[in-house]
Amino acid sequence: MNEHYRPAPGTPMADLDTPCLVIDMDALDNNMDVIANCYEGRSVKLRGHSKNHKTPAIAHRQIRRGGTVGGVCAAKVAEAEVMVHGGIPSVFITSEIVQPMKIERLCALADQAEILVACDQPTNAQNLSKAASARGVELGVVIELETGLGRCGVREIEAGVALARMIDSLPGLRFRGVMSHQTIGSMPDREDRSVEAARTIRGVIDLKDAIEREGLTMDIVSTGETWSYDVAADIPGVTEIQGGSYLMMETHYGYMTEFHYAAKILTTIISTPRPGIAIGDAGVRAVSSLIGMPTVFDRPGVTVQSMDSDHSVFKIESGASLKVGDQVLLIPAQQDAMVSRWDRFVGLRNGQVEVVWDIQARGCHN
Amino acid sequence: MERPIFQPVGTPVEELDTPALVVDLDVMDRNIQTFQSYFKDSAVKARPVVTSHLCPQIARRQLDAGGTNGGIAVTTLGEAEVFANSGFADILLANLVVTPSKIRRLCALAKQTSIGVAVDSPDNAEQLSQGATAAGVELRVLVEIEAGMGRCGIAPGPDAVALAQMVNGLPGLKFEGIMGSVPGPKSDDDPAQHETKTRANLQVVLEMKEAMEKAGLPVVVVSVGGTHCYAQAVQMLGITEVRAGRYPLMDHRLKSFLPELAPAARVLASVISHPTKGMAVLDAGHKVMAPDQGRPVLDGVAGGTATRFSAEHGVVELEGEAQSQLNPGDKAWLVPYELGACVNQFDYIRAVKDGKLEGFWPISARGRLA
Numbered sequence: 188m189n190e191h192y193r194p195a196p197g198t199p200m201a202d203l204d205t206p207c208l209v210i211d212m213d214a215l216d217n218n219m220d221v222i223a224n225c226y227e228g229r230s231v232k233l234r235g236h237s238k239n240h241k242t243p244a245i246a247h248r249q250i251r252r253g254g255t256v257g258g259v260c261a262a263k264v265a266e267a268e269v270m271v272h273g274g275i276p277s278v279f280i281t282s283e284i285v286q287p288m289k290i291e292r293l294c295a296l297a298d299q300a301e302i303l304v305a306c307d308q309p310t311n312a313q314n315l316s317k318a319a320s321a322r323g324v325e326l327g328v329v330i331e332l333e334t335g336l337g338r339c340g341v342r343e344i345e346a347g348v349a350l351a352r353m354i355d356s357l358p359g360l361r362f363r364g365v366m367s368h369q370t371i372g373s374m375p376d377r378e379d380r381s382v383e384a385a386r387t388i389r390g391v392i393d394l395k396d397a398i399e400r401e402g403l404t405m406d407i408v409s410t411g412e413t414w415s416y417d418v419a420a421d422i423p424g425v426t427e428i429q430g431g432s433y434l435m436m437e438t439h440y441g442y443m444t445e446f447h448y449a450a451k452i453l454t455t456i457i458s459t460p461r462p463g464i465a466i467g468d469a470g471v472r473a474v475s476s477l478i479g480m481p482t483v484f485d486r487p488g489v490t491v492q493s494m495d496s497d498h499s500v501f502k503i504e505s506g507a508s509l510k511v512g513d514q515v516l517l518i519p520a521q522q523d524a525m526v527s528r529w530d531r532f533v534g535l536r537n538g539q540v541e542v543v544w545d546i547q548a549r550g551c552h553n
Numbered sequence: 554m555e556r557p558i559f560q561p562v563g564t565p566v567e568e569l570d571t572p573a574l575v576v577d578l579d580v581m582d583r584n585i586q587t588f589q590s591y592f593k594d595s596a597v598k599a600r601p602v603v604t605s606h607l608c609p610q611i612a613r614r615q616l617d618a619g620g621t622n623g624g625i626a627v628t629t630l631g632e633a634e635v636f637a638n639s640g641f642a643d644i645l646l647a648n649l650v651v652t653p654s655k656i657r658r659l660c661a662l663a664k665q666t667s668i669g670v671a672v673d674s675p676d677n678a679e680q681l682s683q684g685a686t687a688a689g690v691e692l693r694v695l696v697e698i699e700a701g702m703g704r705c706g707i708a709p710g711p712d713a714v715a716l717a718q719m720v721n722g723l724p725g726l727k728f729e730g731i732m733g734s735v736p737g738p739k740s741d742d743d744p745a746q747h748e749t750k751t752r753a754n755l756q757v758v759l760e761m762k763e764a765m766e767k768a769g770l771p772v773v774v775v776s777v778g779g780t781h782c783y784a785q786a787v788q789m790l791g792i793t794e795v796r797a798g799r800y801p802l803m804d805h806r807l808k809s810f811l812p813e814l815a816p817a818a819r820v821l822a823s824v825i826s827h828p829t830k831g832m833a834v835l836d837a838g839h840k841v842m843a844p845d846q847g848r849p850v851l852d853g854v855a856g857g858t859a860t861r862f863s864a865e866h867g868v869v870e871l872e873g874e875a876q877s878q879l880n881p882g883d884k885a886w887l888v889p890y891e892l893g894a895c896v897n898q899f900d901y902i903r904a905v906k907d908g909k910l911e912g913f914w915p916i917s918a919r920g921r922l923a
Contacts (some may be wrong), residue, residue, distance in 0.1 A: 192923060194630075200660040204654055238865065262834075262865040265556040282836070282865060283825040285881045288558060288570050307826055308881060338866050339826040339834050426682075457649040458673050458705040466705050468648075471845045472897050473922050477862075496846075496893055497628045497648070497922070498704050511651050511674065523864055527840040528897065530554070530920050549920075550555035550900050552572045552841050 198540040200429040201305050201514065205455040206469035207531040209516075210435070212536040215245075216252075218220045218434050219444050222416070223253035226428075231420045234279060234409065235381060236431030238262040239523045241548035242532065248432070250275075259408075260429050265551035270390065271300040279303040279329065279409065279414025281366065281429065283339055285311050287318070289553070294322040303327035303363055303407070306430035307341050312354050315319040319359025327363040328354045329407055330398075334367040334390045344390075344397050351398045363408030365398070368429065369412055375442035383419040384411070392424045394406065413440055435522040438482050450518040450526060451484055454499065463502065465489075465509040469517060472528060477518035486515060555900035559914065563876030567884050571823040572837040574899040576914075578906045579799050581817035582614065583714060588800040588814065589620030597787045598622035600645060601644040602798030604632060605893045606818075607918035609639035611801055618795045626778070626796045627779075630655055630662075631921025637666040639917065645669040647732060647778065647796055649697070649705055651677055653684075655923075660688035669693035669774075671732055678720050685725025694726045695776060698761050700733030701754040709761050717765045717772075730774030730793070731765070733758040737781045740806045740847060740890070747810065749786045759791045781810055792840055804892035805850045818902075819852060820866060820887045820895065824879045831858075833879035835867035837887060837890070840866065843898050854878060859887060 194203055203209070224235045226232050235249050237259040246259050258277025267278045277300060283304040284293055284304055296302050297319065301355040306312050306328050319326045330347050333340030341347045347365070369387040374380050387411050395408050411419030411428035419425055432440055435450035454469035471494050474481050480491045481499075488507025499517075503509055519525040526532075530549055534542040566575060580669040592599045601615040603625050612625055624643030627633045633646045639783050649671055650659050662668055663685070672678050686694045694716045699706030703762040707713045713731075721728040755777055762772045776848045777786050778796030786795045799807055802818035822837035839862040842849045849867075851859040856875030861868040867887070869879060879885060889895035896902075902914040 202654060204658075206922050268556060275629075283881070285825050286571065286823050287882075292558075307828060311881060335829065335864075337832070338863070338868060339828060342828060352804070352848070455652055457651045460673065460699060460704075460706060460708065464703075471843075472894055475843070476840075476845045477839055493703075495702075496891070497702065500704060511676065521864075524839055528920070547554075550898065552555065552556055552837070552898070553570050 193360050193543050194276060196541050196542065200453065200535055200538050203207045203453055203533065205310040205453050205514065206473040207453045207533055208526065209451055209453050210449050210532045211447070211451065212534045212541050214449035215434065218436065218446045218449060219249050219252040220431070222249065222433065222507050225252040225417055226420065229420065231254040231425055232427060233416070233430055234258055234427045235268060235434065235466050236260040236429055236470065237270050239431035239434055240526060241266060241269070241546045241551065242544050243270055243275060243547060244432070244544050246270060246273070246275055256427055260301070263551055263553060264292045265553045266304070266548040267296055268292065269548035269551060271296050271457065275300065276352055277301040281305050283307055283311060286546045290314060290318045293326065294318050294324050297326055301327065305329055305331040306350065306354065307331045307339050309350060309353055312350065312357060312360065316357035321516070325361050328360050329364050329366045329409060331392050332367045332394050334364060334369045334387050334511065336370065338366060340367065342414055344394050347394045348397050348401060351403055351485060355403050362403060362405065364405035364409065365391050365394050366409040366411070368412060373442050374414065377418065380414060381421065384415040384418040385422060388419055388422055388425065392394060392422065395424055413443070435523040435526060437519050439478065439520055448484065448518045450522050452481065452525065454515050454517060456511050456513045456515065460513055465501040465503060467499040467501060467515060469499055470495050472496050474517055474519055475521065475524035475528065477521060481517040481519050484516040484518050491517070557834055557901055559773045559913055562910055562912060566821065566905045566908050566910065569821055569910065570885065572841045573903045574818060574896065575821050575903045575905050576802060576818050578904055578911060580815050584803060584814045584817055585618045585801050588797070589615070589618050590767050591783060591787055593618035595787050597661055597792050598794050600627045600776065600794045602796050603636060605798030606802055606896055607632065607813045607916045608634060609913055609917055610914050612636065612641065615801060622794055629797060629922055631660055631923050632918040633662055633668065635921055637662055641666065643667050647671055649673060649677060654807045656680055656684035659692070660684045660690050663692055664689035667693065667748050669729060671695050671697040672720060673697045673705055675716060675719055678716065678723060678726065682723035682725045683710050687868050691725060691727050692730045692783070694720050695730055695732040695774060696720060697837050698731050698733045698758050701736045706733065709757050711871050713761055714764050714768050718768060718847060719888060721770055728770065728785055729756060730772040730776065731761055732776040734778045735782050737779060738810055740809065744810060748785060751782045755782060755785055755792065756914055759789060771810040771916070781807060797832040799892050802892055805888050805890045806847055816888045818889065818892060818896070820889065822885050822887055824881050824883045824885060827880050829877045831871050833869045833871060835885055836870060838862050838865040839897055840864055842887060843894035844890060845894060849887045849889050852886040852888050854885065
């Protein structure tokens with residue numbers, strides 16, 4: 188754990204030791220405001236995904252700025268614990284929780300906050316019910332439908348309806364609704380995204396309708412993500428959007444220009460061994476290159492050529508220059524893989540440190 | 554920070570909460586013995602690169618096992634600080650330190666422990682000299698030679714000799730010799746080709762040693778890395794140390810190049826869904842496995858292959874009889890492709906012996922990237 192490094196407010200960016208995970212606070216506030224404005228006066232709201240920032244202070248900041256249901260999503264039980272301990276009143280764990288030990292932790296949390304959890308199988312529903320009723324708590328259960336990611340989730344409407352009926356009848360569980368998660372490639376045109384959202388989210392609305400026809404009621408239809416934050420909200424029946432990437436932003440969503448790049452890696456050039464090449468002190472351990480190389484921010488003519496564990500190789504076009512000691516900012520191709528490698532965010536405004544936030548749920552894989 | 558359930562010593566490994574980074578101590582100790590024995594009767598010694606595991610307890614076992622020169626190597630200044638605080642007395646920071654703030658930290662560290670650092674440019678040598686002189690310390694310096702990585706390091710040739718001469722003459726610096734890093738293979742590279750390439754790259758470093766000695770410089774240290782080049786390095790006269798990190802815990806990337814070593818570090822995951830016959834979903838995705846440089850491998854399930862890692866989920870495809878295995882709640886083992894990246898995602902190693910938990914070992918230097 189990186190306990191030694193906590194730059195004081197007012198420290199200029201130029202004095203930060205690198206590599207360092209920084210947040211452009213203006214960009215962060217802008218991204219929060221886009222969400223607040225988007226859902227103002229509407230019944231559909233954001234339930235921001237905390238797996239993207241893992242930081243209660245940031246979750247509270249978005250909730251205060253508006254546009255949310257007043258709670259968050261989390262991917263793991265340990266993440267949910269950090270959010271609940273950080274004062275978030277409602278947490279939806281969007282993964283299936285099946286291990287007995289984890290179900291116990293989930294039930295213990297349900298004593299402290301509203302806890303919702305995804306489910307896609309009858310046995311799991313029974314196990315959740317047993318643990319919750321033994322402890323005398325109530326778990327809200329949301330049925331996950333697979334809509335194209337090829338991962339978890341029930342595959343057929345009938346299976347979803349049967350599971351809903353079962354959850355509704357089990358003690359300790361409250362059937363709350365349905366969820367789905369889907370992804371797309373780059374799709375700048377809003378109309379295209381709207382069509383794509385209607386197509387992929389159709390399934391979860393069909394599941395909702397089929398369950399309601401059985402006489403069951405639900406208050407949550409949770410779907411959508413950054414790419415569909417606006418268009419999924421237009422689909423009748425959707426109650427919550429699960430966006431997360433919009434907050435820190437990444438080049439994967441670079442076409443959504445209303446969101447600004449907030450999280451970046453500050454890196455320093457440590458060697459210029461050959462003309463046209465410079466070596467930076469941030470590698471894969473700092474940035475993650477899983478879905479692509481990071482992009483150099485605001486330095487025309489400089490690109491990332493390759494990355495090793497702890498070094499990056501920059502290519503410098505003629506006309507551009509980099510010298511040893513220069514700082515370079517990198518924007519990630521995907522932000523949450525990057526954020527999950529760091530212990531704290533250093534928030535910068537006007538080139539100076541404004542705030543340092545511990546990423547309290549970093550490493551909360553369990 | 555990781556929030557594991559600290560289960561009691563003696564807990565059977567399959568009952569550990571997941572995902573868990575598990576190290577089998579017997580396998581690790583065998584790997585350490587096997588690998589370090591190559592250096593016992595040799596003029597070449599191993600210098601363990603602790604960046605691969607970031608864990609002082611493992612580093613201590615390496616130094617206790619013989620075949621080393623008593624020192625360790627790290628990649629970042631933050632790692633050097635952690636290991637100095639853990640009492641390690643000879644640390645080579647096999648990287649460049651260029652900013653004034655970090656040079657101050659480096660020199661502060663040199664008051665606690667004997668520290669070596671790489672240099673590849675005259676300006677940096679001057680700055681290190683000024684920093685060391687101001688702090689009243691002496692830094693051991695190795696001139697880094699570019700030896701095939703296409704990364705840091707001065708190009709072999711007269712400029713490198715001139716840099717060595719300059720370092721040798723600067724106050725606060727002790728010129729010790731040279732270092733080079735040679736590229737490692739990918740898991741499917743051809744071993745014979747890798748050997749030829751490695752020899753050629755190491756030869757470049759040795760030629761620079763000779764050129765510096767001809768110029769009258771005392772080249773005491775010729776340091777090369779990493780694990781994958783040991784077999785060639787121990788045969789080449791003049792090399793004094795091999796910086797090696799991956800061998801105690803191993804990973805899939807080096808498996809076919811060091812078949813005598815076994816994977817000691819594996820990730821225990823749980824199946825959270827088995828939504829179709831041919832697919833199981835694990836609770837270990839890329840935030841756990843860090844598969845940036847290659848895909849982890851599912852261990853011990855014939856007919857099961859780990860095929861996809863999204864942020865939070867790992868997807869296993871199942872064929873034949875495997876389709877009836879890996880049901881929700883079942884455990885699965887994953888071998889990381891790139892050890893260092895995976896270790897860096899955890900705060901604790903679950904140390905295991907004979908299938909039972911021995912303890913939680915802190916990965917003390919995790920995340921010390923700066």
